Amino acid sequence: MKNIFFTPKICATHKLLCAKYSAGMENIMEKRGAIEIENLDKAFGENHVVNHISLSINAGEFISFLGPSGCGKTTILRMIAGFETIDGGDIKIDGESVIHLPPHKRQVNTVFQHYALFPHLNVYDNVAYGLKAKNVSKAKIKEEVTKALELVQLDGFEKRMISQMSGGQKQRVSIARAIVNKPPVLLLDEPLTALDMKLRKEMRYELRNIQQKLGITFIYVTHDQEEAMVMSDRIVVLNGGNIEQVGKPKEIYQSPRSAFVSDFIGETNSFDGMIYQVQGDLATLQCESGQFMAKTTLFKEKEFVNISIRPHQVKWKEEMQEGFHLKGVVKDYIFTGSFVNAVVELVNGREVRIARLAGEGLPKVGQTVFLYWNPEDTVVMKNPAGDFGNMMENMDLGEWVKK
Numbered sequence: 187m188k189n190i191f192f193t194p195k196i197c198a199t200h201k202l203l204c205a206k207y208s209a210g211m212e213n214i215m216e217k218r219g220a221i222e223i224e225n226l227d228k229a230f231g232e233n234h235v236v237n238h239i240s241l242s243i244n245a246g247e248f249i250s251f252l253g254p255s256g257c258g259k260t261t262i263l264r265m266i267a268g269f270e271t272i273d274g275g276d277i278k279i280d281g282e283s284v285i286h287l288p289p290h291k292r293q294v295n296t297v298f299q300h301y302a303l304f305p306h307l308n309v310y311d312n313v314a315y316g317l318k319a320k321n322v323s324k325a326k327i328k329e330e331v332t333k334a335l336e337l338v339q340l341d342g343f344e345k346r347m348i349s350q351m352s353g354g355q356k357q358r359v360s361i362a363r364a365i366v367n368k369p370p371v372l373l374l375d376e377p378l379t380a381l382d383m384k385l386r387k388e389m390r391y392e393l394r395n396i397q398q399k400l401g402i403t404f405i406y407v408t409h410d411q412e413e414a415m416v417m418s419d420r421i422v423v424l425n426g427g428n429i430e431q432v433g434k435p436k437e438i439y440q441s442p443r444s445a446f447v448s449d450f451i452g453e454t455n456s457f458d459g460m461i462y463q464v465q466g467d468l469a470t471l472q473c474e475s476g477q478f479m480a481k482t483t484l485f486k487e488k489e490f491v492n493i494s495i496r497p498h499q500v501k502w503k504e505e506m507q508e509g510f511h512l513k514g515v516v517k518d519y520i521f522t523g524s525f526v527n528a529v530v531e532l533v534n535g536r537e538v539r540i541a542r543l544a545g546e547g548l549p550k551v552g553q554t555v556f557l558y559w560n561p562e563d564t565v566v567m568k569n570p571a572g573d574f575g576n577m578m579e580n581m582d583l584g585e586w587v588k589k
């Protein structure tokens with residue numbers, strides 16, 4: 187799939203625009219937007235929806251609140267924004283308690299799932315709305331709205347009515363509107379849910395890019411674990427108003443600390459590796475166990491990443507498949523009701539789990555198999571090289587990858 191938002195040409199201009207935009211935001215670049223949540227508590231009648239949670243969010247961090255529907259994500263966001271009262275605890279932004287401040291005094295803006303745009307106003311007026319209400323001069327409003335629209339790549343759409351915009355464009359207008367007054371913190375409540383899957387996946391990268399360029403704190407609420415995985419610096423897993431686990435995506439994925447987290451995130455195979463080659467949005471990766479393909483638009487050649495693939499998405503054949511060099515031996519089968527979990531040991535001793543429907547023809551234990559998958563099924567995450575030391579130096583890259 188082609189990334190329609192970041193073709194190389196647009197990207198160069200975009201970088202420049204973002205640099206310009208950031209230059210005007212020096213005060214924000216000085217790391218504002220740290221949030222301290224202390225013993226925060228909330229009940230609706232008998233329903234205790236947020237249970238004494240505490241959490242420190244760093245300035246400039248992309249943090250996701252992840253959890254099933256009804257676990258209190260929106261309520262927490264609304265308490266940070268000031269739309270909901272709190273029953274106990276404190277919320278501090280850059281060291282100052284904000285719980286007694288009305289929403290407009292909190293230096294925080296929100297992007298909602300449903301765009302909440304004014305349908306009778308055009309794009310420009312929607313984005314300008316907040317600044318007009320604050321009596322900012324016309325010239326300044328024009329400057330700021332132009333910059334914000336450039337950042338979300340909607341320059342040229344100023345006069346367009348909201349009703350004439352697609353879902354993805356509407357969501358970008360609401361993002362432009364939310365960043366136009368340069369908040370140190372942006373709260374996003376399932377902002378991509380209304381979009382179709384293809385656009386949702388593209389917007390993830392776009393949001394992450396915008397956050398990185400602005401350097402402001404994003405608190406992102408979602409029930410979609412893959413979304414949280416690919417965008418966040420850290421994830422907060424919530425369950426029934428309690429924090430189950432806080433950690434980097436890879437930690438949450440690889441070391442779930444409770445049965446709930448492991449259930450909610452699901453079993454996965456994860457590989458540390460390096461991007462060897464990128465062609466379009468397809469990357470060839472090198473890891474200790476071999477080579478394979480993954481789909482990503484976020485990473486470049488030579489970057490260290492962590493790749494996850496679910497057991498039911500791993501396929502096997504007797505012959506090697508193009509783009510994949512993962513050879514293993516079937517070691518064991520574990521039968522769990524209607525599924526069979528195969529354990530395949532790769533040449534370096536690493537085990538991969540593969541889930542199959544019981545009753546399918548299965549290779550015999552001891553048989554050699556070659557693993558592959560649809561690159562679209564992978565989840566590719568950031569992985570600082572330090573995480574796995576000098577693995578790449580000690581690795582035999584093999585003939586295939588040297589070509």
Ligand SMILES: Nc1ncnc2c1ncn2[C@@H]1O[C@H](COP(=O)(O)OP(=O)(O)O)[C@@H](O)[C@H]1O
Nearest residue numbers: 230233235253254255256257258259260261262
């Ligand atoms: N204004 C309200 N009045 C009563 N109950 C509410 C209100 N808002 C949310 N709730 C309840 O609080 C719980 C958490 O809701 P919410 O924060 O919206 O969850 P999430 O965003 O994780 O889906 C749910 O049980 C919901 O029904």
Ligand SMILES: [Mg+2]
Nearest residue numbers: 259260261375
């Ligand atoms: Mg919600």
